[in-house]
Amino acid sequence: MLCALAQVAQENNYCRPEVTETMAIKIMEGRHPVLEQFTDSSALLTTSEKFVSNDVFIDGEENRVLIITGPNMAGKSTYIRQVALIILMAQMGSFVPAKEATIGVVDRIFTRVGASDELTRGASTFMVEMNETANILNNATPRSLIILDEIGRGTSTFDGLSIAWAVTEYIYDRLASRTLFATHYHELTELSLLLPGVKNYHIAVKEWGEKIIFVRKIIAGGTDKSYGIHVARLAGIPKEVVERAKVILNNLEEQTLDEKNQPRFAPPRTGQITAVDPFQLNLFAQLPHPITKALKEINVNGLTPIQALEKLQELKELLEKEK
Numbered sequence: 001m002l003c004a005l006a007q008v009a010q011e012n013n014y015c016r017p018e019v020t021e022t023m024a025i026k027i028m029e030g031r032h033p034v035l036e037q038f039t040d041s042s043a044l045l046t047t048s049e050k051f052v053s054n055d056v057f058i059d060g061e062e063n064r065v066l067i068i069t070g071p072n073m074a075g076k077s078t079y080i081r082q083v084a085l086i087i088l089m090a091q092m093g094s095f096v097p098a099k100e101a102t103i104g105v106v107d108r109i110f111t112r113v114g115a116s117d118e119l120t121r122g123a124s125t126f127m128v129e130m131n132e133t134a135n136i137l138n139n140a141t142p143r144s145l146i147i148l149d150e151i152g153r154g155t156s157t158f159d160g161l162s163i164a165w166a167v168t169e170y171i172y173d174r175l176a177s178r179t180l181f182a183t184h185y186h187e188l189t190e191l192s193l194l195l196p197g198v199k200n201y202h203i204a205v206k207e208w209g210e211k212i213i214f215v216r217k218i219i220a221g222g223t224d225k226s227y228g229i230h231v232a233r234l235a236g237i238p239k240e241v242v243e244r245a246k247v248i249l250n251n252l253e254e255q256t257l258d259e260k261n262q263p264r265f266a267p268p269r270t271g272q273i274t275a276v277d278p279f280q281l282n283l284f285a286q287l288p289h290p291i292t293k294a295l296k297e298i299n300v301n302g303l304t305p306i307q308a309l310e311k312l313q314e315l316k317e318l319l320e321k322e323k
Contacts, residue, residue, distance in 0.1 A: 005093070005095065006095075008094075008095075009094070009095035012037075013097075014095035014096055014097050015095060015096060015101060016095050017086075017089075017096050017098075017101040017102070018101070018102045018103070019091065019105060020103070020104055021104070021105055023059045023061070023104045023142075024058075024059040024104045025059070025083070025102070025104050025106075025145075025178060026100075026102040027055060027056045027096075027098050027101045027102075028055050028098060028099045028101070029055065029098055029100070030053060030054055030055065030096075030098040030101070031082065031097040031098065032051065032078055032081065032082035033089065033097045035082075036051040036097065052215070053098075053099070054082075054218045055218075056079075056083050056180075056218075060142055060178060062197055062199075063197065063199050064172065064176065064177075064178060065168060065172055065179045065191075065195070065197060065198045065199070066180050066181065066198075066199050066200075066201055067181050067183065067188050067189055067191065067198060067201070067222065068080065068202065068203070069184070069186055069189060069202045069203075069222050070202040070203030070205070070223055070226075071205050071212065071214070071227035071228075071231070072184075072226060072227060072231040073214065073231055074204075074205055074216065074227075075203050075214065075216045075218075076182035076203055077113065077182060079180075080148075080149060080180040080182050081149075083180060084109050084111065084145060084147050086098060086101060086103075087106055087109065088109060090103040091106065106143060106144060106145045106178075107141060107143040107144055108140070108143075108144045108145075109147070110135070110136040110139070110144055110146045110147070110177075111147050112132045112133055112136060112147070112148045113148075113149035114149070116128060126154030129151065129152075129153075129154055133151060133167060136171075137167065137170060140171070140177045141175070142175065143177075144178070145177070146175075146177045146178070146179040146181075148181040148182065148183075149182050150182065150184065151163060151164040151167055151181075152164040152185070153184070160185070161185050161187055161188075164185050164188060165187070168181060168188060169195070172195050184226050186222065186226075189222030199220070200220070200221055200222035201218050201220055201222075202219065202221060202222055202223040203215070203216065203217070203218055204216075204217045204218070205227065211230070229242060232245065290318055291315055291318055291319060294314075294315060
């Protein structure tokens with residue numbers, strides 16, 4: 001075993017990690033020990049890309065939770081998994097694929113990755129995801145490393161985002177575990193404004209006309225684009241579907257209104273889309289109060305005195321129900 005580790009370290013330019021009792025994990029130019037083997041000369045690759053190394057710094061204080069956003073296929077999952085693998089290799093006594101590495105001892109590595117079900121046990125994909133998340137929340141310690149590759153994607157958007165937000169807060173407040181969280185819920189980047197130990201990072205890309213170029217480099221800051229439609233085009237989704245998705249996405253993002261002042265999520269299938277004033281909704285905004293809605297619908301000029309009194313009584317009853 002030792003000879004095998006020595007040979008791999010020499011052939012692949014691994015470095016000797018420093019394992020400490022601190023909480024800091026610092027990796028310079030870290031690489032994925034498996035994926036980096038598939039170079040542009042490998043027949044298993046469909047592209048000519050070479051593996052791009054990345055840094056990471058995480059501790060139990062100012063850099064406790066890293067929220068990692070970015071496009072599909074950009075490398076978020078690879079990044080968080082390579083960090084876990086480097087830590088595992090260091091603590092088993094191996095050299096690691098990096099230029100330099102300082103590893104604060106980890107008691108356990110908890111992961112929530114992938115999408116699978118256990119139908120024979122009556123567990124859906126989302127149930128499996130929640131079971132894995134529950135195991136993490138009930139067993140992780142401040143010495144643990146947690147890597148999360150999406151949470152809440154198996155249910156409705158608001159449900160999933162709410163769960164992901166609450167889970168992140170719990171990890172931060174109650175567990176204090178060092179955490180890497182890759183997500184498409186860009187709203188989670190707002191946690192950095194509320195929790196000083198949460199930091200935002202994203203995988204950089206460059207846009208070239210209708211195409212995107214994956215730079216594979218992680219940089220500080222959040223992002224608000226996932227480029228899912230671009231990936232759909234790369235996968236061979238028919239052009240008609242891709243173009244239709246673009247139009248629907250634009251209208252979803254703008255929350256445009258129709259002539260009845262109602263959100264037009266999906267525009268007409270034919271003809272030009274008429275320009276309307278955008279109405280931007282806040283994700284956590286409350287719906288209009290029923291009484292406010294009822295007042296706006298009253299035609300004051302068309303009410304008789306008796307009808308006005310009746311309407312007032314209706315509003316009073318509605319208010320009592322709210323209590």
